[in-house]
Amino acid sequence: MVKMKILPLFLFLFSPFAGAGVVGHDIRLRLEPEQNLLEAEDSITMPEAKTGLIFSLHKGLSPVVLTKGASLTLLPPEKPGDVYAVNYSSSWDVFEKYSLSLPKGTKTFKLKYGGRIAHPPAAQEEDYARGFSETPGLISPEGCYLSGSTFWYPEFDGELSSFKLETDLPEGYESVAGGDRTGRVVKDGRTRSVWKAAVPQDEITLACGKYKEYADHGEKPELQVFLREADEALAQKYLTAARQYVEMYAGLIGPYPYGKFALVENFWETGYGVASFTLLGPKIIRFPFILNSSYPHEILHNWWGNGVFVDYEKGNWCEGLTAYLADYLISEGRGKGAEYRMAALQKYADYVRAGKDFPLRGFQSRRSPASEAVGYGKSLMFYHMLRTSLGDVKFKAGLRDFYRENKFRSASFDDLKRSFEKQTGKGRLDKFFHQWVDLPGAPELALRNVKITREAEGFGLEFEIVQLQDGPAYQLEVPVYIQLENISRPRKSLLIVTQKEESFKYSSMVKPARIAVDPEFDLFRKLDPLETPPTLSRLLGAAGPLLVLPAAASSGTYSAYETFAAAWPADKGNAPELRKDSELSALPKNRQIWIFGNENRFYPELAGGLARLGARLGPEKAVVDNQDFPFAAATMVFAGFNPGDPAYSAGLILTDRPEKLRQLAAKLPHYGKYGYLVFDAGMAAVKTGGWNPDNSASGQCTKAENGCLNPRAPLTATLGPYAVPPVYPAREPLAAPVSVFSADRMKSHAVYLASELEGRGSGETGLEKAYRHIGKMFLEYGLKPFFDGSASPEDGFAGTRFAQEWEENGHALRNLAGVIEGSGRKDEYVVVSAHYDHLPSEKGKVYPGANDNASGIALLFELAGYYSKRRPSRTIVFAAFDGEERGRLGSRHFIKNLGGGRAAKINADINLDSVGRLDGGKMLFLNSGSSDKWTHILRGAGFVTGLDYEASRQNLDSSDQASFIEAGIPAVQLLSGINADYHKFSDTAEKLDYAGMVKEAEFLKEIIDYLAGDSDLITRPPGSPSSLISHPSSLNKRTVSTGLIPSFEWQGKGVKADSVAPGSPLSATEFRAGDVVTRINGIPTDDLRSYSRELGKHVPGDKIKITYLSDGLEKTAELELTAK
Structure with missing residues (x-):
């Protein structure tokens, strides 16, 4: 947020900023952090000469005027209510006002002042969802923070300021202020810095501390990072992100208004944006998601708030x-x-x-x-x-x-x-x-009187849009989407609505199947409680919620419940009401309620409602998203509907660790957007999520003459056969940061490798061309050879130095590997690998192999180019393997012949295979069970990039990462997803999603940065290599398909569906995405291996019976298999 200061009320009443002049300050400031002291001289130049002025200054600074003929008078204290607090607390009684008399014609005068400023940060009342503390100003051994709210310099009525500020601090301390630093010298045990701001500012903010400074002096503006502890990797992340966002906003809005932008690590948790720098707390800057959330927000404040x-x-x-x-x-x-x-x-x-x-x-x-x-x-x-x-x-x-x-x-x-x-x-x-x-308030909309009529040519759809709010009608542009039968993309109409009730008619040759008013939430309006699934924020924001405690609980448990209630995160005027379940004959219908404990007499009633949302609560466990969570050693929170009236919500809290409820009270406000939470014994969140909108009350409809019309679903109506889910068109963002990775570069490589190179099978001319292209690029990126005694150049081709050559089963094979040598732990390695071979030509026809695996090589090139300009701590090996399609011959040979104990020094392998068909889906990381650290590494990359991924812990032998796992080295494969072009002539370059590959590169950069940094080697693979599931030989040789596309993230028993292919056997049943196949013809399918094995027994046309779980219920379906 932009940092705002406390101002006397009369500034707003009599001197608005828009008409203010610019006051020049030339300040010499000496700070003594250990004593909380400042001493200052300020030579002040007013925009015009005046004989009388009033200014405000922090209490106790005892100003003295040094200008001859001038005098100062301390004015009486402000009356209560005369201070307007733009920031949160009008209780900050920190300043006093002085009247200054000056000789006629005086524009410049000098003041001297000094004293203590020490206001420890204090938490805001009621703003419990954020948890920040605030202070009007503080000088301390940890650092200093002085802003307009501190009144640490003389502030005049409605002034804007330009300034020159010379700071004098003990050696070891540094200062950061608005404007540009024009000088710095360390002498006689003191550090003196000069900061200048020639452009007007609405306040002067200063921070100080014991900083380690990093900078990007390249293009303007200069970028700086000031950290309290040395951390080169963290600083570089912030410098890179700052450059991207400054350039993006300059293109969107206009030139950056200052000469620098600095990230400053504060000494308590803050999120301030001030002129030309931001102050973020020590925990905040190390949260991985801050780089692409709070950080660009604070950068943008230099345009909005500190520019305008x-x-x-x-x-x-x-x-x-x-x-x-x-x-x-x-x-x-x-x-x-x-x-x-x-x-x-x-x-x-x-x-x-x-x-x-x-x-x-x-x-x-x-x-x-x-x-x-x-x-x-x-x-x-x-x-x-x-x-x-x-x-x-x-x-x-x-x-x-x-x-x-x-x-x-x-x-x-x-x-x-x-x-x-x-x-x-x-x-x-x-x-x-x-x-x-x-005006306050918001419109409330409803869809009424929906009717289909048969016309001479086609159909008519009549409907009314009603504004339900009290008061006059809003003038609205209402987006309405009408979906026609068997067409997934709805037709959009923008309707002008200016009355409380208006009728409309839509005509079409095809029968309408569904109408939705504002389904993508483009209008500001008050949501109907049943329009979206329940969330915890509904309960946290409720007026006077009722907390129902179980009378049957033990005294210790009941006391813990009372402690939780006492710590309820609420505004003081909205305290909850506590009642025992024994005191109620029924749950009230017209309020938000919380139920505590499964011993509560109302627990079965609420559990039944949660089952309809998708959570099944049994005697010993909860089943959420088809995953089991035992109640033992866990704390769970659920948001559901009030059983008596779904217009209100009900929450459920279950724990077998009542002593953890105090921690839960502190955590709960931060999870308002979720519908359910599962915490482990240490109160770490292990599962969070929201309910499927299809399971909300608005998704439950009743039959009517024209289809499915539900008065509790105010803005949608299903009007007939409706089997095709709506697909709303993607929207282009208003602007986007320019990535350091290039879709065009990756496209050029993939197109070349997948072109008519006469095939990339063993011994084919195309494989030789691909080999030479890889060697050429490794040379261009300045990589060094990895292999000892690399092959001699052939035909003058210098790229041969990267080659590892051998013969196997009568075939000549060649790997290539180049390195970027580390700057610290250079004898330890991170491997980034991809295979460059593909299937041999068939009957003279070439397999292009664009996704498999020209895409992987193209992505490997892009990462090599990026890291060639950087030197992380560990050495990065970029390896292009031959022979993957013939049983991982290249990667196995690479591992077997490492020598010198190198295998033990490889932190991990990231294998890139079939990465070019993301197409808006999730990235898949296979074999994440090869180290228990992968879960945390992937989660961190997800936080930074905001990109979706799935991680499969199953030991799939799907590509070259399996060779590393067999050797005890952690490894994962990045896979963009499963598609119908695998190992077919149709796997061509024009089908690749190059923008998606840029996203993959951004995600992989975060993983590689961590693995190639100074952290310890990640844990080694558990278990035996024999547990690997042979993916190519088992999963890909079956000839039949059900249409199930598996979720690789699923960790439970069975095979979970990420999606179901349209037109497939499963699509004709009630089976849907998220369901889990547990048996085929009565035989258990505990994992992908057993599922594939059972399907491998069949041929197209066979009929099978599958057993599956859907929302915790066991169901069956019969289907006829089709060709894969």
């Missing part, structure tokens, strides 16, 4: 716009924009109750979940609707104009309106801004 200032009296437009162009934009780029919008609407519905709503123009800063839901959530939806209405081109033009016209000025919603009306015409946005900025 906020006129707080007229409302804070800044936080919503920053959230929209940072947090939301990143989610949109990952294809999760609709999820983000739904969460924003959900938070508004959950936290903003009667009496807590207010207009956007009334928002100054986040003080509670309710104020956040308005000032961030409603605000970002306001910008989203404005963008949707104008279109991306005009929306971007409006942003650029707003920035250009208001740079280094204070601006309001009115200024925003003026800029965007340059795109629409003056006055065209009056109604839009008035209803969304000046």
